[in-house]
Amino acid sequence: xxxxxxKLIRINLSQGKSQIEDVPEALMKSFLGGRGMAAKYxxxxxxxxxxxxxxDNKLIFMMGPLGATTAMSVSRMxxxxxxxxxxxxxxxxxxxxxGAYLKFAGFDGIIVxxxxxxxxxxxIDKDGxxxxxxxxxxxxxxxxxxxxxxxxxGKNTQVACIGPAGxxxxxxxxxxxxxxxxxxxxxxxxxxxxxxxAIAVNSTGxxxxxxxxxxxxxxxGIIAELKTSPRRIKMSDFGTSYLTLGFEKMGIFPVKNFxxxxxxxxxxxxxxxxxxxxxxxxxxxGCMTKCGQVRQVTEGEYAGAVSEGPDYETIWSLGGNLANTxxxxxxxxxxxxxxxxxxxxxxxxxxxxxCELFQRGIITKKDTDGLELKWGDHGTMMKLVEKIxxxxxxxxxxxxxxxxxAEKIGKxxxxxxxxVKGLELPAYEPRAVKGYGLIFATSNIGANHMxxxxxxxxxxxxxxxxxxxxxxxxxxxxxxxxxEDSVIQCSFGxxxxxxxxxxxQILVAxxxxxxxxxxxxxxxxxxxxxxxxxxxxxxxxxNRKDDTLPKRMLxxxxxxxxxxxxxxxxxxxTLLDEYYDAxxxxxxxxxSAEKLKQLGLE
Amino acid sequence: MSARVKLPPILQxxxxxxxxxxxxGNTIGECLNNLEGQFPGIKEYLFDRRGRLLxxxxxxxxxxxxxxxxxxxPVRENDEIVILxxxxxx
Ligand code: SF4
Numbered sequence: 172x173x174x175x176x177x178k179l180i181r182i183n184l185s186q187g188k189s190q191i192e193d194v195p196e197a198l199m200k201s202f203l204g205g206r207g208m209a210a211k212y213x214x215x216x217x218x219x220x221x222x223x224x225x226x227d228n229k230l231i232f233m234m235g236p237l238g239a240t241t242a243m244s245v246s247r248m249x250x251x252x253x254x255x256x257x258x259x260x261x262x263x264x265x266x267x268x269x270g271a272y273l274k275f276a277g278f279d280g281i282i283v284x285x286x287x288x289x290x291x292x293x294x295i296d297k298d299g300x301x302x303x304x305x306x307x308x309x310x311x312x313x314x315x316x317x318x319x320x321x322x323x324x325g326k327n328t329q330v331a332c333i334g335p336a337g338x339x340x341x342x343x344x345x346x347x348x349x350x351x352x353x354x355x356x357x358x359x360x361x362x363x364x365x366x367x368x369a370i371a372v373n374s375t376g377x378x379x380x381x382x383x384x385x386x387x388x389x390x391x392g393i394i395a396e397l398k399t400s401p402r403r404i405k406m407s408d409f410g411t412s413y414l415t416l417g418f419e420k421m422g423i424f425p426v427k428n429f430x431x432x433x434x435x436x437x438x439x440x441x442x443x444x445x446x447x448x449x450x451x452x453x454x455x456x457g458c459m460t461k462c463g464q465v466r467q468v469t470e471g472e473y474a475g476a477v478s479e480g481p482d483y484e485t486i487w488s489l490g491g492n493l494a495n496t497x498x499x500x501x502x503x504x505x506x507x508x509x510x511x512x513x514x515x516x517x518x519x520x521x522x523x524x525x526c527e528l529f530q531r532g533i534i535t536k537k538d539t540d541g542l543e544l545k546w547g548d549h550g551t552m553m554k555l556v557e558k559i560x561x562x563x564x565x566x567x568x569x570x571x572x573x574x575x576x577a578e579k580i581g582k583x584x585x586x587x588x589x590x591v592k593g594l595e596l597p598a599y600e601p602r603a604v605k606g607y608g609l610i611f612a613t614s615n616i617g618a619n620h621m622x623x624x625x626x627x628x629x630x631x632x633x634x635x636x637x638x639x640x641x642x643x644x645x646x647x648x649x650x651x652x653x654x655e656d657s658v659i660q661c662s663f664g665x666x667x668x669x670x671x672x673x674x675x676q677i678l679v680a681x682x683x684x685x686x687x688x689x690x691x692x693x694x695x696x697x698x699x700x701x702x703x704x705x706x707x708x709x710x711x712x713x714n715r716k717d718d719t720l721p722k723r724m725l726x727x728x729x730x731x732x733x734x735x736x737x738x739x740x741x742x743x744x745t746l747l748d749e750y751y752d753a754x755x756x757x758x759x760x761x762x763s764a765e766k767l768k769q770l771g772l773e
Numbered sequence: 774m775s776a777r778v779k780l781p782p783i784l785q786x787x788x789x790x791x792x793x794x795x796x797x798g799n800t801i802g803e804c805l806n807n808l809e810g811q812f813p814g815i816k817e818y819l820f821d822r823r824g825r826l827l828x829x830x831x832x833x834x835x836x837x838x839x840x841x842x843x844x845x846x847p848v849r850e851n852d853e854i855v856i857l858x859x860x861x862x863x
Contacts, residue, residue, distance in 0.1 A: 405828065413828035414829060417827040417830070418829070420818050420821075421783070630782055631785060733817075733818070
């Protein structure tokens, strides 16, 4: 008995058929779970050159070996596909309860293939897997969709769905389960292209563990320590909102589409202000921290707006990035994006891009449906969010993402598109933390803060402004993230209580695979996953030329950013060489034959 | 009273690399404020514009306490005030 269910569901929407398959043990041992196992299925099953929004693309939902157990903060779910934004492999990790209940229903994952002719949803319960008509759901927002499905299947139904943005093929549509998103890289858009509105699951089944007693002992020991951990409690009290003020001071918080690092009146969107209107915590299955901050606006033009957020990323994307310090508007916009099914990072970044084009006269009111785009104008921001999700007028263009929008606009607009490989940059100024810059440049899914964290640069044990000497650390950070995303453990370290040793022990108790008892073995899995994702991209034509940063990062010294003022990326090429060397890739950024062999990927 | 303030590496950017300067003060808050005399500008990176300690930092006394302490905590001679930073991102 292992904590893997050993089964997955394969659904072909073109044929209207589903089947249950065994998950090979060798796959578990080599790729662990979540992101790793899903990437392997995608690599093996997708032909190169497949159109991301066509029927040949696949969307994979995958749980990890600890998911649905009593261990803390390990029940998140990986979503993997080929991205409609980047054309690379895509991964996004979704929290909530959906994944745990899928495991209780007896499945580690779902592979969705083909394309339905008409709106469809999938219902999984003890009687089987049902492919059903979603005519009544199509067009509903994500909250309405959850409510309707619970009306039909019972209040304990767990749901993963898309909103109007995914249906209308905005390239950064999300998949959402209650208020927890698979937010980045357009996973919801792929679901929309398949005309799949939702997956609903009802389940009560038990989950097996290899060594239930041993598991309980380790898990309970960790929980006892976690209860009083100040770092965990801080996450519970404020979520990630506490980062804003500190990061702004350090010059890490980008302002006005990365034009500078100082935000006037930033305190107005600091954690204390958000805490004043907090009503409760919410979060993922099996997590005592529940970092989600439910907040409600009680007065003013946004009175009534409620959101489980915004988190640091969204405080930045719809706040600082747009020089918007109207806190209530952030709650309203965060809630609107969740309901419409939009990635807040790409949406806010795209709006920031448009504001800068307007500032520079590259676009005018003639291009924006008569809207004047001004920094700090939250009313216009709200209108643009709606327009993007509905693909209406100027929103149609912004819904393509900044890279495609810039190509269509021309006139040098691409210089102001803050993206890597087509994925919009998140809330970290690469020039102020060069380790983040290297992560964004080399990430196989485009610029994403969940593709590794430059711990040394953030702690200050390495010089965050140094132009050299980061390749090894960043390679290690990305390998570590690949392991975390495959376990799948929450990436907020202090909330899981796991360290490499305890993680190995608990994995052995859960799965019975002795190999997992060696942290070095898990690291090798992480390296294998990273290499496989890169190989996927190489097959699609990506190489060193794509491992880069927006021109601004390479040529414009950072302005008005405290201690980071004047920083610019002087030696990206040196950093890339270091990174490739650390991972055994050629100087073209391609895994060497020797490395592939060493990792068993030849 | 004088105490040592152990700075996290990211604040050593502002102390010229000095890891644990000695400062005077009767409370932790006073000691932190007094860092400014030795390293002009450092206060700006410890406190927000309303004078509250930034929550990316946690203050601990003598490394042995598991729980962070408040700014009004009294300081005894030769105490070590440890500042840790929580820059985890996400
Ligand atoms: S800390 Fe937050 S994101 Fe992490 S598992 Fe808990 S609720 Fe989910």
